[in-house]
Amino acid sequence: MQHHYRVQLQKLDDSAAVLQFDCQNHDDIFAILARSQGKLKLTETEHQALIVGxxxxxxxxxxxxxxxxxxxxQPHFKQFIGHLxxxxxGSGPEVSE
Incomplete structure (x- = not known):
């Protein structure tokens, strides 16, 4: 099942530039964020940026x-995702900063 998302990136300086796009993903990104929360040695902001990215x-x-x-x-990415x-x-070493 495809999950539909709207991504918005807003520059927080004087320019107030905004990028917005719609996309799909085969995974429920919010469920992945919930499952992985607190399991990586990352701040909440880093955790969200890593998973969404x-x-x-x-x-x-x-x-x-x-x-x-x-x-x-692709093979290196698959290896990284497997490690993650x-x-x-909980069956592998923690990913640290």
Missing amino acids: LKLFSEVMMQHRKEELFKEF KRTVR
Whole structure:
């Protein structure tokens, strides 16, 4: 099932530049945030940025996995995600800052 999101990034200086886009992800990002909360040695802001950033990136990478840009990186990304999942489940070393 696809989950639909609206992402907004707003620069908090005088320019007040705003970037907003809609996207989809095969995972429920809020459920992942809830499951992984407090399980990484990160601040809450770092935790949210990591999970949201990884999920947005991984969805694009999956859609373009055959393209040269992602082919070489994909095995390393899979290894990182596996390590992250083991850490969140409590069967691996904690990911530190």
